[in-house]
Amino acid sequence: MIEDDIYRTSSQFRLWSFTEASLQSLRATTNATACERVRSDIRKSRDAPQSASSSAAGTPAANPGSDVDSKAGEGSEDDCLTPAEEHQLVQYFCEQIIKLGEMYKPPLPTIVRATATQYLKRFYLTNSPMTYHPKNIMLCALFLATKTDNYYISLNQFAAGVPNDPKPDEIIRFEFLIMQSLRFTFDVRHPFRGLEGGIMELSAILEGLGKPAPHFPSQSPDELKRKLQSLSPPQGVQQGTSVQDRLARAHHGTREILKTAAQMTDAYFLYTPSQIWLAAFMVADRPLADFYLDTKLGGPVDENNKGNPFYELRVKLLRTLTDCANLLQSYTPPVSNQEQKNALRRIQKKLSRLQPRDKPEAVGQKRIPAAATDSGNSESEMERLAKKRKLDGAQANDLFGGELVMQRTKQTQGQQPPP
Amino acid sequence: MPPSRESMQNRGDEDEVCPVCKSSRYLNPDMQFLINPECYHKMCESCVDRIFSSGPANCPVAGCHKTLRKNRFRRQTFEDINVEREVDIRRRVMQILNRREEEFDSKRAWDDFLEQREEIIANLVHGTDVAKTEANLHSYAQANMHSIRANQALEAQEASSFQERQTQEQELARLRREVARQEYENERREMLAGREDVLSRLAAGGPGDAAAIAREGQKVLLKKSSARRSEEERIRQKQAALRGSENKKAGQAALTTADKAGGIGDPSFIKGLKRIKTPEPEKPYDPFGGLAPNKRDYYTLRDYYPSSYLDPLRQNVRAQAGGYDLQEYYSRTLLEAFAGLGCFINEEVAQRDATSSLGATKPVSTEGAAMAASSKSPAESF
Numbered sequence: 001m002i003e004d005d006i007y008r009t010s011s012q013f014r015l016w017s018f019t020e021a022s023l024q025s026l027r028a029t030t031n032a033t034a035c036e037r038v039r040s041d042i043r044k045s046r047d048a049p050q051s052a053s054s055s056a057a058g059t060p061a062a063n064p065g066s067d068v069d070s071k072a073g074e075g076s077e078d079d080c081l082t083p084a085e086e087h088q089l090v091q092y093f094c095e096q097i098i099k100l101g102e103m104y105k106p107p108l109p110t111i112v113r114a115t116a117t118q119y120l121k122r123f124y125l126t127n128s129p130m131t132y133h134p135k136n137i138m139l140c141a142l143f144l145a146t147k148t149d150n151y152y153i154s155l156n157q158f159a160a161g162v163p164n165d166p167k168p169d170e171i172i173r174f175e176f177l178i179m180q181s182l183r184f185t186f187d188v189r190h191p192f193r194g195l196e197g198g199i200m201e202l203s204a205i206l207e208g209l210g211k212p213a214p215h216f217p218s219q220s221p222d223e224l225k226r227k228l229q230s231l232s233p234p235q236g237v238q239q240g241t242s243v244q245d246r247l248a249r250a251h252h253g254t255r256e257i258l259k260t261a262a263q264m265t266d267a268y269f270l271y272t273p274s275q276i277w278l279a280a281f282m283v284a285d286r287p288l289a290d291f292y293l294d295t296k297l298g299g300p301v302d303e304n305n306k307g308n309p310f311y312e313l314r315v316k317l318l319r320t321l322t323d324c325a326n327l328l329q330s331y332t333p334p335v336s337n338q339e340q341k342n343a344l345r346r347i348q349k350k351l352s353r354l355q356p357r358d359k360p361e362a363v364g365q366k367r368i369p370a371a372a373t374d375s376g377n378s379e380s381e382m383e384r385l386a387k388k389r390k391l392d393g394a395q396a397n398d399l400f401g402g403e404l405v406m407q408r409t410k411q412t413q414g415q416q417p418p419p
Numbered sequence: 420m421p422p423s424r425e426s427m428q429n430r431g432d433e434d435e436v437c438p439v440c441k442s443s444r445y446l447n448p449d450m451q452f453l454i455n456p457e458c459y460h461k462m463c464e465s466c467v468d469r470i471f472s473s474g475p476a477n478c479p480v481a482g483c484h485k486t487l488r489k490n491r492f493r494r495q496t497f498e499d500i501n502v503e504r505e506v507d508i509r510r511r512v513m514q515i516l517n518r519r520e521e522e523f524d525s526k527r528a529w530d531d532f533l534e535q536r537e538e539i540i541a542n543l544v545h546g547t548d549v550a551k552t553e554a555n556l557h558s559y560a561q562a563n564m565h566s567i568r569a570n571q572a573l574e575a576q577e578a579s580s581f582q583e584r585q586t587q588e589q590e591l592a593r594l595r596r597e598v599a600r601q602e603y604e605n606e607r608r609e610m611l612a613g614r615e616d617v618l619s620r621l622a623a624g625g626p627g628d629a630a631a632i633a634r635e636g637q638k639v640l641l642k643k644s645s646a647r648r649s650e651e652e653r654i655r656q657k658q659a660a661l662r663g664s665e666n667k668k669a670g671q672a673a674l675t676t677a678d679k680a681g682g683i684g685d686p687s688f689i690k691g692l693k694r695i696k697t698p699e700p701e702k703p704y705d706p707f708g709g710l711a712p713n714k715r716d717y718y719t720l721r722d723y724y725p726s727s728y729l730d731p732l733r734q735n736v737r738a739q740a741g742g743y744d745l746q747e748y749y750s751r752t753l754l755e756a757f758a759g760l761g762c763f764i765n766e767e768v769a770q771r772d773a774t775s776s777l778g779a780t781k782p783v784s785t786e787g788a789a790m791a792a793s794s795k796s797p798a799e800s801f
Contacts, residue, residue: 001716007759017764022772189755197752200724211719272759296717296757313761320763 007272011185016122018269026125027083034128035080038354042079079354081130085347090124091264092344093134095333097142098263104161108142109151110259111190116145117263118188123181130354132174139166140174148186188268191258191277198281199251202228202292206243213296215310224295234285246285253284261331271324275317279324293317437463439470439479453492456507458485459500467492508543512536515560517570518689528691535689559688602651606644613640717757720750 007013018026081089094117101108101116119141120134139162146153159168179186204210205224212219229243234250241249257280262268267276282289294300297310297317308314436443437450439462444450451464460480470476471489478485497503516536523529542552560567617636621629729745732738 001757001761002711002714003717003754003757004759004761006754007762010759013759013762013764017768019765019769019772022768189758193752194756194758197749197754197756200726200729200749200752201718201756203726204721204724207725209721209723209725211721214714214716214719270764272762272764273755274757274760277756278760316763317760320765 007189007274010189011183011187012189012268013272015183015185016269017272020266020270023125023266023269024083027087030124030126030128031081031083031086034130038080038130079350081128081347081350081354085350086124086129088340088344089129089347089351090120090134093138094120094264096135097138098259100138100142100162103163104153108146108153109149111192112145112149112151113142114190114192114259114263115149115188116142118268119145119178119182121266121268123178126181129351132177133351136170137174137178139171140178143171144175144178144186189273191262191273191280192255194274195251195254195258195277195281198277198292199247202247202288203244205295206247210295216295216298219295228291231287231291234287246288250281250285250288254280257283257328260333261328265327265331267324267327270327271320275320275324276328279321280328282321282325283328437461437466439463439466452495454495454500454503455485455487455492456504457487457491458483459504461495461500505540505544509540512540512543512556514571515556515567516689517567517574518692519570519573522693524691524693531691532689555688602647606647609643610640613643715754715757717760718753720753722746724749 097116097120098113101113116138120138123132123137123141124134143155143158146158155168155172159166159171162171201210205221205228208221208225210219210221210224212224231243233241233246254277258277262276262280267279271279278289278293281292290300293314297314298308435450435452437452438460442450442463442465447463452461453464453467454461455478458478458480460478460483462479466479467489470479471487471492475486475488477483478487495503497506513536516532516539518532520529523532539552539556542548613636617632620632620636624632729748732743732745
């Protein structure tokens with residue numbers, strides 16, 4: 001199918017599609033790496049004051065020292081977030097993005113909010129909330145999404161809409177870090193437009209304007225229309241409603257699912273956008289979705305339909321769509337649940353103790369040269385040298401700066417006697 | 420001084436007689452003999468006029484039944500009619516077999532070719548295997564029409580460029596002579612002027628500084644001449660450099676044209692020709708990389724879809740004027756509705772991960788780098 005080949009060229013498919021297992025292992029690895037960092041930080045901070053106190057006072061250090069030791073040891077063991085907790089936290093902030101987007105006047109478009117949500121999710125695949133607090137990343141992700149989705153809003157305007165009035169610089173500080181973690185792929189394929197297309201075609205069929213699918217040229221507009229009109233109604237709806245109303249309702253229902261469940265679950269990583277919207281459509285109106293697929297891929301799935309060239313595909317697709325629909329249906333808005341709220345509060349409290357000791361931007365800044373290229377080490381070295389050179393250039397009044405090697409040796413010599 | 424052709428032809432042949440009309444030079448001193456390369460029978464100008472003015476006719480010599488045309492008749496170049504004939508044949512064969520040395524793989528192949536050509540010429544001159552050789556020659560000419568023509572053009576070009584170069588060189592030599600003469604003239608005039616100057620100063624000055632003035636004058640003269648000489652040297656060098664680069668350029672041009680001029684080789688006739696690599700004809704550029712741009716498997720696009728909120732746009736002049744086309748919207752939404760419907764990430768990504776473990780490991784490594792950086796940072800900040 002040519003449309004599938006077109007989708008396979010997208011960065012969403014190439015870089016941001018995972019199986020359930022690989023997604024889990026990726027999150028686990030990220031969590032483990034971050035935990036290691038946290039523990040080593042704790043150990044360092046524990047060692048440093050201890051040595052300072054022992055060298056300074058010397059005498060009464062024995063008992064309190066062991067006390068601190070035991071406390072810190074206990075903290076480092078179970079203070080780290082588990083992957084599940086991290087996931088829960090990220091999900092919470094995804095919801096915050098949606099909410100924040102609604103607070104603007106006019107509200108940010110759904111697509112911008114959805115893109116920002118996906119950015120956040122993608123970001124936290126390879127980064128841990130323990131390293132970068134989501135409340136910082138979230139704002140920047142949303143601002144980045146307004147840019148990539150072509151919805152212009154100035155940074156000051158954007159900052160004015162955020163509660164607690166953060167400084168614009170604070171918001172934008174993580175932008176490069178995010179872009180880098182997104183591997184510079186900003187294209188998020190959403191299911192929203194696909195839904196519009198499907199509804200558009202269904203209403204064309206309803207008006208007797210349907211065109212046969214390329215592989216089923218025998219379909220006639222009238223036949224399609226008759227079939228559509230004679231569909232059995234979905235559960236919980238009376239017989240009387242017109243097909244137009246039914247379409248509109250299904251459209252609305254699907255859209256709601258796409259706006260919430262599809263964003264909050266891992267659907268984007270596990271399924272393609274067209275599968276997502278069709279699964280959501282299935283949730284909203286099963287017979288309609290089945291009918292639509294039948295027009296595209298031929299007859300209902302049963303034994304006597306095995307001659308159909310797309311039988312295999314249809315069966316596989318049905319399985320995938322059902323899985324996806326189950327995933328979408330499994331989502332419940334977490335804020336409605338007091339227990340979840342409490343859990344979140346606990347996680348946040350834990351997190352506040354785990355943030356890196358040095359300022360987070362320092363981590364961010366350090367990281368940029370290291371990860372921007374694969375040969376991180378030499379790059380950062382280069383940058384350091386360049387900076388040194390610049391510094392020297394400012395100091396020395398030699399018009400073109402001194403000789404490079406000379407300058408370096410001078411620098412090191414100058415540094416050795418500490419001021 | 421060798422005798423001119425005119426006098427050579429008339430020399431001592433007072434009793435020469437036209438074999439056709441039997442009129443002799445004795446009676447008609449202006450008589451000219453003409454030949455036709457068809458049969459090389461000699462006859463006088465008036466005979467040619469008489470017999471062939473009204474179109475082609477048979478040769479009047481008894482036993483020769485060749486049909487001759489008037490326009491082919493020409494003055495004989497060589498006294499010996501056999502030489503004349505051989506030269507004609509040679510010219511014709513050389514025109515057809517006009518391969519050049521750079522078209523051959525090796526020196527040996529080129530020599531073989533030369534020998535073959537000589538053999539053909541000899542065959543034609545001495546009448547051995549004439550029919551077969553002619554046929555060969557003809558078929559070769561047919562097959563290699565392009566390369567023959569290209570080589571002819573090349574030859575003509577070379578000849579003309581040679582001519583040009585020679586005239587240029589002559590011109591340059593003339594200029595050089597001119598300049599040298601001018602120079603000599605200038606030098607002489609300056610010397611005279613310097614001498615004049617010294618004399619006048621001697622006449623004006625006191626008796627004491629005569630020697631000094633003379634020395635000074637000599638020095639000035641020397642300086643001038645040396646300055647002039649160095650200036651000339653410079654100009655000469657520049658000209659030489661210019662000439663050298665020109666020659667080089669001309670050489671390169673000749674080489675490229677020679678390369679280009681190679682035609683289709685005929686392996687059965689001439690051996691050892693370089694294979695000419697004709698570059699693969701470039702395929703037309705396919706911007707879609709094999710995907711058919713308007714072919715779809717899931718849906719057939721309509722020109723119009725009923726929609727309550729799109730319909731007003733169709734009439735909206737402001738939207739239309741900007742180039743907004745609903746057709747674009749239709750095709751995009753429908754494409755996105757089905758793009759990836761048949762991509763089962765479960766299977767495909769698992770397969771991809773299995774073949775290359777790049778996708779899973781790379782982000783982890785960046786995380787590792789971040790960690791390394793962050794763990795290093797406290798140490799640096801102390």
